[in-house]
Amino acid sequence: MTELAIHVRGLTKRFGALVAVNGVNLEVPRACVYGFLGPNGSGKSTTIRMLCGLLTPSEGDIEVLGLRVPEQAEALKRRIGYMTQKFSLFDDLSVRQNLEFLATVQGLSRQDTRTRVDELLKRYHLDDRQEQLAGTMSGGQKQRLALAGAIVHKPELLFLDEPTSAVDPESRRDFWEKLFELADAGTTILVSTHYMDEAERCHRLAFLDSGNLVADGTPKELTDKLRGRTFVIRAQSPRQAKQALDGHPDVLSVAQIGNELRVLMRKDKVTVDDLRNAAGHADDAMEIESVSPNLEDVFVVATRKHAQREEQPA
Amino acid sequence: MNFRRLWAIMLKELRQLRRDRITLAMIMGMPIMQLVLFGYAINLNLRDLPAAVVDQAQTAGSRAAVQDLLASGVIQVAASAQSPQQLVDLLREGRISVGIAVPPDFERRKLDGREAIQVMVDGSDNVVQSAAAQLAQYPLNQPDNFHARAQTPISVVSFYNPERRSPVNIVPGLIGVILTMTMVLFTAVAIVRETERGNMELLITTPLSRTELMVGKVLPYAAIGLVQTTVVLLLGVWLFRVPIRGSLWDVYLASSLLILANLSLGLLISTRARSQFQAMQMTFFVFLPSILLSGFMFPYAGMPEPAQWISEALPLTHFMRLIRGIMLRGADLGDLWHDALALVAFIAIMLTLAIRLFHKRLD
Ligand SMILES: Nc1ncnc2c1ncn2[C@@H]1O[C@H](COP(=O)(O)OP(=O)(O)OP(=O)(O)O)[C@@H](O)[C@H]1O
Numbered sequence: 001m002t003e004l005a006i007h008v009r010g011l012t013k014r015f016g017a018l019v020a021v022n023g024v025n026l027e028v029p030r031a032c033v034y035g036f037l038g039p040n041g042s043g044k045s046t047t048i049r050m051l052c053g054l055l056t057p058s059e060g061d062i063e064v065l066g067l068r069v070p071e072q073a074e075a076l077k078r079r080i081g082y083m084t085q086k087f088s089l090f091d092d093l094s095v096r097q098n099l100e101f102l103a104t105v106q107g108l109s110r111q112d113t114r115t116r117v118d119e120l121l122k123r124y125h126l127d128d129r130q131e132q133l134a135g136t137m138s139g140g141q142k143q144r145l146a147l148a149g150a151i152v153h154k155p156e157l158l159f160l161d162e163p164t165s166a167v168d169p170e171s172r173r174d175f176w177e178k179l180f181e182l183a184d185a186g187t188t189i190l191v192s193t194h195y196m197d198e199a200e201r202c203h204r205l206a207f208l209d210s211g212n213l214v215a216d217g218t219p220k221e222l223t224d225k226l227r228g229r230t231f232v233i234r235a236q237s238p239r240q241a242k243q244a245l246d247g248h249p250d251v252l253s254v255a256q257i258g259n260e261l262r263v264l265m266r267k268d269k270v271t272v273d274d275l276r277n278a279a280g281h282a283d284d285a286m287e288i289e290s291v292s293p294n295l296e297d298v299f300v301v302a303t304r305k306h307a308q309r310e311e312q313p314a
Numbered sequence: 315m316n317f318r319r320l321w322a323i324m325l326k327e328l329r330q331l332r333r334d335r336i337t338l339a340m341i342m343g344m345p346i347m348q349l350v351l352f353g354y355a356i357n358l359n360l361r362d363l364p365a366a367v368v369d370q371a372q373t374a375g376s377r378a379a380v381q382d383l384l385a386s387g388v389i390q391v392a393a394s395a396q397s398p399q400q401l402v403d404l405l406r407e408g409r410i411s412v413g414i415a416v417p418p419d420f421e422r423r424k425l426d427g428r429e430a431i432q433v434m435v436d437g438s439d440n441v442v443q444s445a446a447a448q449l450a451q452y453p454l455n456q457p458d459n460f461h462a463r464a465q466t467p468i469s470v471v472s473f474y475n476p477e478r479r480s481p482v483n484i485v486p487g488l489i490g491v492i493l494t495m496t497m498v499l500f501t502a503v504a505i506v507r508e509t510e511r512g513n514m515e516l517l518i519t520t521p522l523s524r525t526e527l528m529v530g531k532v533l534p535y536a537a538i539g540l541v542q543t544t545v546v547l548l549l550g551v552w553l554f555r556v557p558i559r560g561s562l563w564d565v566y567l568a569s570s571l572l573i574l575a576n577l578s579l580g581l582l583i584s585t586r587a588r589s590q591f592q593a594m595q596m597t598f599f600v601f602l603p604s605i606l607l608s609g610f611m612f613p614y615a616g617m618p619e620p621a622q623w624i625s626e627a628l629p630l631t632h633f634m635r636l637i638r639g640i641m642l643r644g645a646d647l648g649d650l651w652h653d654a655l656a657l658v659a660f661i662a663i664m665l666t667l668a669i670r671l672f673h674k675r676l677d
């Protein structure tokens with residue numbers, strides 16, 4: 001996996017005074033499922049649109065599948081699939097009509113269109129509703145249809161912008177099964193998401209925060225960096241303990257999850273006793289346990305670190 | 315341009331259109347409704363218009379002539395008057411629509427073959443004006459009238475609207491008005507709607523070219539425009555006996571030119587409008603001058619010069635000249651080549667602008 005499907009240097013997009021994407025560098029290997037994480041408005045959709053050639057970058061160089069974007073965007077459009085964040089197939093056409101339209105527009109012959117559409121309807125469990133209007137389908141069905149529409153021409157590279165928002169966990173799991181099938185067949189997939197469980201399934205990840213790429217790597221690389229910095233505290237009065245910890249200089253963040261507190265420290269090699277001291281002995285029955293870091297912790301660290309870097313020069 | 319892709323877009327548009335009941339109803343309803351509305355105004359068989367009669371001759375002949383006019387059923391006495399001046403006052407007050415004045419020298423005028431009866435009409439009202447025209451055709455053939463030259467001894471004086479328009483002028487023009495209203499709006503809205511619904515982001519990520527996209531989207535509407543033309547023509551000929559003196563082929567050719575001109579204009583609007591509402595506003599901005607300055611409502615010759623310049627830039631103006639020439643005067647397209655050429659130039663400019671301004675981008 002040495003060859004890159006996407007290679008981006010210093011990508012920036014400004015909307016007036018707003019910097020939506022700020023100097024992003026990105027390397028996506030081929031046949032890889034690459035996750036794009038970030039809160040609302042962090043620039044995920046904007047980045048994807050620039051990679052597809054739909055938005056013109058303010059600055060930076062983009063190379064996708066060996067083509068320069070936006071200059072060679074038209075040639076690129078034959079080789080990529082793009083599933084938009086908002087459902088963008090035609091509500092007032094049937095499932096089959098939508099797929100046939102996309103297949104024809106993508107240049108499939110009449111015969112190929114028929115076989116390909118039949119195959120996709122079957123594979124995405126849509127064959128029993130092929131005459132239904134797309135607009136009347138449920139969220140999960142729409143999302144399967146949109147995916148089918150995006151891969152009708154067997155693209156080498158697939159962009160999926162928050163494909164699983166508004167989809168139940170069961171359907172989400174099915175959806176990811178389909179993604180891995182595609183990746184196994186050699187398709188490169190760039191998928192944006194809000195869900196950490198989805199992020200963990202990706203081969204590689206990039207975290208975006210207010211337009212900045214704040215961390216990237218494999219999920220394991222990213223979490224390993226935080227080893228020894230994450231703890232769970234069970235206390236009688238978690239709120240009190242949280243207050244004590246919140247102000248402590250070594251504590252980066254404290255989040256309450258039910259009766260537990262998840263604590264993230266600024267430095268590693270912290271012991272359970274250090275933390276007990278930090279919590280100010282508020283509660284003797286307090287149980288403290290060192291736990292392995294997850295991607296949410298990675299995200300908290302990455303965004304905090306970035307925020308500090310922004311503050312320092314000021 | 316790839317014809318399979320072009321066809322895919324057209325087919326999609328037609329399928330969507332089939333499910334869009336309101337638009338479909340507009341397509342057929344608008345020509346019918348407008349024709350019936352305008353048709354009422356140009357209906358020649360009017361009855362019982364309020365009238366007043368002043369007979370200053372008071373001869374047996376004049377009384378019989380007045381009786382004949384009343385017997386036509388077009389007018390009905392609604393007020394009494396003693397002098398022609400009172401008739402004018404009644405007209406102005408709106409109490410009568412038609413005033414009939416028989417001058418004291420009625421018999422002599424008749425013998426001389428001059429106009430013997432004056433019919434004054436409220437010319438601000440189209441309906442009344444056409445009724446008066448009908449009255450004027452009414453033969454005053456009494457048994458004691460041996461003078462063949464006095465076939466139409468009634469003069470019609472039109473108040474408030476000196477320019478008398480023939481009803482047949484309206485129907486050919488109406489084709490143009492309906493096409494201008496529907497074609498510009500439908501195309502402008504059809505493309506902006508894709509953007510509003512988010513379908514455009516899908517379309518521009520496919521290998522569809524700009525030309526395929528725009529042409530494929532508007533061609534179905536061109537077919538609709540021809541259907542509308544046919545509806546107006548059929549109803550116009552059937553209900554109002556509008557003549558088609560030139561060739562039908564030329565009528566359709568001229569209509570096609572106007573349709574394409576309006577579609578290109580609609581496309582241009584769609585590249586600028588951000589919402590369907592904006593598209594409608596812009597359409598209206600073009601539609602109003604088209605109605606007022608194209609010669610449909612007011613004659614071109616009477617306009618001040620700046621209005622004439624605007625008028626020349628409107629496709630409807632050229633179409634008005636073409637269609638009236640072809641349908642009413644029996645001209646062919648070759649006779650009117652400069653108006654046809656003006657439409658072709660308009661199409662070329664608008665289409666080029668529209669395709670250049672449309673980008674397969676979101677910004
Ligand atoms: N066309 C535009 N004009 C002006 N500002 C825009 C435009 N498109 C996006 N933005 C702004 O750019 C920023 C990034 O938006 P973007 O849609 O890329 O975020 P996102 O990460 O996809 O968010 P979400 O998770 O909510 O989809 C936002 O602040 C947004 O308001």
Ligand SMILES: [Mg+2]
Pocket residue numbers: 044045046085161162
């Ligand atoms: Mg987004």
